[in-house]
Structure formats: C-alpha cells, structure tokens
Amino acid sequence: MASRSAVAPPALQSSRIRWGELVIKGMLALCALVSVATTVGILIALLQPAIDFFREISVVDFLTGSEWAPLFEPGSFGVRPLVYGTLAVTFVAIAVAVPFGLGSAIYLSEYAHRRTRKVLKPTLEILAGIPTVVFGYFALVFVTPWLRDIGIQVDIFNALAAGLVMGVMLIPTVASLSEDAMQAVPDALRHGAYALGGNRVHVATRVVVPAALSGIVASFVLAISRAIGETMIVLIAAGQQPTLTLDPRRTVETMTAFIAATGNGDVPRGSIEYKTIFAVGLTLFVATYAMNIVATRLVRRFREVYE
Amino acid sequence: MKQIAFRGVLLLSLSVALVTLGTLLFTVFQDGWGQLDKTLITGVNSSDPHQAGARPAILATIEMGLLLLAFVVPIGVGTAIYLEEYANKERWYNRLLEINIMNLAAVPSIVYGILGLAFLVRGLGLGRVLLAGAMILTLLVLPTVVIASREALRAVPNSIRQGAYALGATRWQVVWRQVLPAALPGIATGSILALSRAIGETAPLIMIGALTYIAFDPTLLGPFTALPVQIYDWISQSDQDYTLRAAGGIIVLLGILLVLNRVAIFVRNRYQKRW
C-alpha cells in the first residue's frame, strides 16, 4: 500500500534515509561476498603449493611439454595431454547436451501440454540426480561395448563414451533452465507473432528462443563449466592414460581425473608429485576464468530486453 | 510438412534423455530391487554384502540435503537479488562478481574438497564432521543456484517493478512482494538441480573425511558418511555381491532425491505464472 507521509510535497528523493533498506542491501551484498570468499579461498589453497611447484618445474615446460607422467620415475610434467583430454571430453559432452537439451526445452515449452510438462520436466530432472559414479559405470559397462557394436573402434577407456554420458547428464541442466527462460517470455509476443501469420515453428524459433536467449545461453555456459569440471565420470570411463590427442576414441586423462586420482591416492603429501595437483588445478581455474570472461561479454551483447 | 518434421526432431531430442534414463534405471532396478530389504535401510555396513546396510549413510545424506537447501537457497537467491536488483552494473566490482560466479561453476568438485579440508576442517577447526560436508556441498552448488535465480529474476517483466515503484513501494518491497514470487519457479528449478547434483557427489566428501565404516547414526558435529560414498565403496569391492548391494543403495538414493525434489516441484508448480 502506498505510504502516506504527512503533508510533504512530492519529491524525487525521500527526505529521510530508510535504514531498513540499507541493512537489507548490506545483507544481500554479504551473500554475494560468500562467492568471493570462496574464490579467494580456492586461490589461497591453490597458489602456495602451486608456486612451490613452479619453483622446481619451469612454467614453460609445464605449459608446452607434451608428456604428462609426474608420478613415474623419472617424471615429465607437460600438461598439454591433460588439457587435450579435457577438451576432447567436453567437446563431445557439449555436442550432445546443447542440441538435445535445447530441443527438449523447445518441445516442453512450446509444444507439450501443461500436464505433460508437469510430468516430463521432473522426470528429466531425475536424470540430473543420478550419482556421477553410476554414470561413469554406465559409460564403461554399456556405452563402450555399444559403440563397438555399432562399429566405432574405441579403446576400452575412451573420451567418447564418457563425453556422451556426460552430455546426457547435462541435458536436464540445459533443458530445464532454457525451458524456464522460454516460459517466462510474455505470451503477448507469441500472440503477436501468430496474429501476423506465423506458425508454431516460426514462433518457437524466431520469437521465443531469441527472447529467451539470455537464459538459454546461461544454461549453455553452465553446462560447459560443469563439463569441464566433472570428475567421476571421466575418472571411471575416460581413462588415466594421458595421451596427446583430441581423438575421442582413444584413452585419455582429463585434468579433473588426474586431480581426483592423485588427491585421494597414496602419494605422500607435500611431495612434488602431490603439488602437481595444485598446478593443474590452478591451470584449470585460470583457463575457465578466461572462458567465462569471453562468454559473459557475448551474453551481454545478445541479451534482448522486452519492456 | 516442415511442422511435423520439426516437431519430430524435438521429440527425438527429448527421447534421447528419456531413453538413457530408462536404460539406466532399468539396469539399476534389475540388480537392486532384490536388495531392498530392511537391513539395507536400517543396518550398518558389514563385511558380508548380504548383511550390509546403509542407515548412517541414508540419514547423513538426508540431513546434508536439508542443510544444503537451508544454506544455498538464501545465500544463492540473496546473491542473485543483489546482482540483479541492487548492484550498479557499470561498477567493475559487480562485473567481477558476475564473472567470479560463472567461474566457480567450473571448478572441479575435488578442488572444493581441497578447499574444505584446508579452511573448514582444519582452518575453522570444524573437523571431519557432517556440517563441514554440508557447507562444502553448499559452496559447490551455489553457482548453479545463483545463475538460475538471476535468470529467473531477469525474466520478470519490468512493468511489474515499475508498477510497484509507482505505487510507492521501496526497493525491498518490490523485490520481496512482486519480483521474488514471480521468479519463484526459476529459483525452484535451480534449487532442484543444485540439490540433485549435491546429493550425488562423492569426491569432495571423501576428501574431507566421509567414512566408509561407521556403526552409529551421524550427528551434526560428528563423524559422518554419505550414501554416494557408501555406494562408491561397495562398487569398488572385489566381491560382486557388493555391486548388487550398491544397486540397492542407488535406488534408495534416487528415492531420497525424489522426495526432496517433490517439495521444490510443488513450489514451482504452485507459483508458475504465464504473463
């Protein structure tokens, strides 16, 4: 309800400070600072041992070397095979998650009955809840033999099976968030398009999707981030043999698999082998930061605001 | 003709996910259904796979799930509200905040484990307790909630806000009474996705001390385990009967997920609006 102040003439700015508002703004900013604190914490946890690591192994060797075998005797510390492994798996995962996720979203939002949507959307979300361990085993035990059956020559551990399963796991992320974004597009836009003679395909692809683009692209970026950071599926199904290749049919090792395996293994803490975890972790962090800066700029450019 | 083809393509997309889900569930149920006995739910781990139970794990996972919701929804939505409704987008620090959150979504779960070990378990002196596990999971899925909530807030038509301001509402009143209820479905979706993921996580919990053998019920500040950790432990045993038991555990986990999700889905359905 409109508050009635006594007699004061209309003014552009309130004549007294609303303390409540300031407090609320402060509390909300505090919430936002949690994420900042997390990043700072991660950086602190990663930087010190990583710096120690780079005192012994040169950064150049690390970034350009083509063999990753830090725990063997003698060790080699070129991180590129791990990076390639991550890229190979991520690429396959996104190639699955984006089209199928978006397609599912368009169907759910523009074509399905409300009742169907009420059932299908949560069903998809169950897919997101399956433990990643299960996905990993599924990739190894089902998908790899299936790939071989249909004639694709894959190694027993390979990036393709892991990527495919990871992609399916990410479909709910892309679909659910995109679909929410599309649902929020005002009906007025749709009706206007129909009134001008558009059919369902037109409305869906040329009106709704562009209007919801911000949310859709956000879901893509989230999916890519998740794909890069996923650990269990690749640990079980993609392999632990760092190979300098982008061919997804081969066995690879991703950065995350390496960190997980070494972090939970029998390597003595504090050794140079253990410090490799932090160096790899830092690389991952920096690389995704760069990617996200680019992505945020892109999103900002394409965002359409209605009203 | 194009209409039907397009619709067909969309249905195909949907079916990829559904078929995979179906296959997965079928395999899990095939192995696991026979394992659903009283011992699995009320007993503790054992060296005999047929007697192995997961009660401490089940209780811990439920507790962590609820704690997670309690932590991540206020903090995540609060962050989103700050970024969307209060922050001046031109300021560099707010832009940095945005990028920061996107970045945190890509950090591997194991790094959150390292973070938790260094700062929560050792730094704050919490020790290897359930609360620390819940806090780590919160940080892990916070980006998902923030990103989803932001999009939900953005999608609320501005006319709603303008109308409320015109009637003399303060910024917070606009947010709390108009924008937030309108954005609730999207926020609920983000929370569902976040909860789902967190409940299935293994690696960071092992790193901060989730156990594989614990014979008593976990408490907030005591030693703990989690259902996915127990499942992972069982799957890793050489005795194949443990793998079957793990399938039973997975069914229980999915059951817990369904129940926790139901709440959020209910919220979403009730508040879903079409403008």
Add this chain to the structure above:
Amino acid sequence: MRPLVITLTAALTAVVLAGCGGSGGGGGGNGLSGLIEADGSSTVGPFTSAAAQRFKQEQSGVNVTVGISGTGGGFERFCRGETDLSDASRPIKDEERAICEKNGIAYSEFLVANDGIAVVANKQNDWVDCLTVAQLKRIWEPGSKVKSWQDVDPSFPDEQLKLFGPGTDSGTFDFFTDKIVGEEGASRTDYSATENDNVTVRGVSGEKGGLGYFGLSYFEDNRSQLKDLKVNGGGGCVAPTRETVQAGTYTPLSRPLFIYAKTSSFKRPEVEAFIRFIIDHEVEIADAARFVPLTAAQLKLAKQELRQAAG
C-alpha cells in the same frame, strides 16, 4: 510465501535438533567405551572395518570409524595426530616418518594380514601360462618397447599387448613396480590406469591380448572372466592362491598389510583392546576381508610389537 517459509524453517529446526545428538562414543554398561578413528589405505580399509564389526559384538560401547583417504592421506592425518590408527598397504616412507617425528607422534607398526598381487590375462590368451619376473620387468619397465606378446616370448603369437593396471597413486602400483621393475614408481606410461580394480577387471577381460595386475581377491571374485598367470620368481612357476601367499612361495608379489597405532592412543584401554582383538582373531578377520592370514613368523612379530606397545 509465508506458509512455505514457516514450514521450511520448522523442518530445518527439526533436522538440526535431531542432529545435535551426543557424540559418537556409545555409552557405558560395564564394558569399554570410546571412539577409535582409523583412516588410510582403501585396500586395508575393509580389513579394519571387518575387525570393527566383530569387535563391536564383544565391546558394544566402543565405536570404530574407518576412512579411505589413501595410504598417503592416512599418514598425513596420522602424523598430525588426527587419527588413532593408520591403515597402510605399504610401510611408512621416510619423509612421512620425519613428519611424525617432527610433530612428536610416536607409533607402533603392526602387521595384520597378507595380500597377493595376481597377474592376469584375458581368458582367450591360451598361449601363456607362466611369466618370469624378468619377462614382467621387460614388459613393465619405463620406456619399454614391448608392444606384442611375441616380443615377450618368440613362441607367443603376434597378438597386441594391451596393458591395464592401477594408477600411479596406488599402493598396489608402488609395490608392483618396486618388486618387478626394481624401483618404486618406475613403470612404462602407456598403459590403461584406473583407480578402481573392478575397472581393471573389465579392461583385461574385455580386450584380447589384455594383461593386468591387482590384488588377489579381485582375481578370486572374477575367476570366470580372467586367466591367472603363474609367476616365476626364481623358484618355479607359482600360481597366486591364498595357500601360496601364506606359505610364502608366491614371490615376489606377496605383500604385507599394516595398521599403525599412535602410542598416545594406545594408553586408552579400548584402543589396546581393539589391536589385541585384531591380532587374536586375525585369521577370521583376514578371511572375512578376503585377505591372507599372517604367517607364523609374522604373527610372532605382531605379538611382540603388541607386548612392547602395551608397556
């Protein structure tokens, strides 16, 4: 919105109150009570868990918890004083020992069971039955050029060798490389490594020409899918079985498993009772955990250590 917020807050309060129960240590009666924390190797974990389970039947007031942070992770915590017991699939390393000393943590080392490393091949590889240590070394050493079975022995067919094994962070890997190649960590890098031995089983059984290694129980539980290779450690070809490991004839791939106990923890009666229980019942526990019991000589050593630790 209001009713929703109220319901959720209520639910949460209920959870927190329920969770704020007492500490983990069970109460009284006239037996012992307390909490014993063990962490370390994921190989030895099941042994300690089996022991804990049986011990609980005797002393229901004592709670034992077991973690699997890995042998290295276990020692890190142990040498900070965070745990009472450390499970290990290898002896403590010098650098770890130094940290314990620096932090003033004294400990006792107990041998608790034996395990064998089985070398296995794909069931279809019927040309090979036994490999010598020298042959294994040539296959697994760093920079090895052995690509086909024929390179191993000219009488074998020219079938591509597909290698599987544990990851470099595993105690099994450390042990195998130490005994076969002669130096811990020294191995060729182009094989399919995996965290999880069940996955190695899959790998070897799924690839013709497959060859791999892991703990004995993984072979025993998957016997129908794998072919075990006898190992000739200088005294003839010996198959990996419980009997040969215990008799000591399966060399060099028999390894002892350890539990390290913090001396200050030992002063607590429940800890001493637990260790004593383990040593008294080691055959039964090893059996339940799919390991091989101690040899007579090892048992004597363990009892001696116990006497010393008990003071």
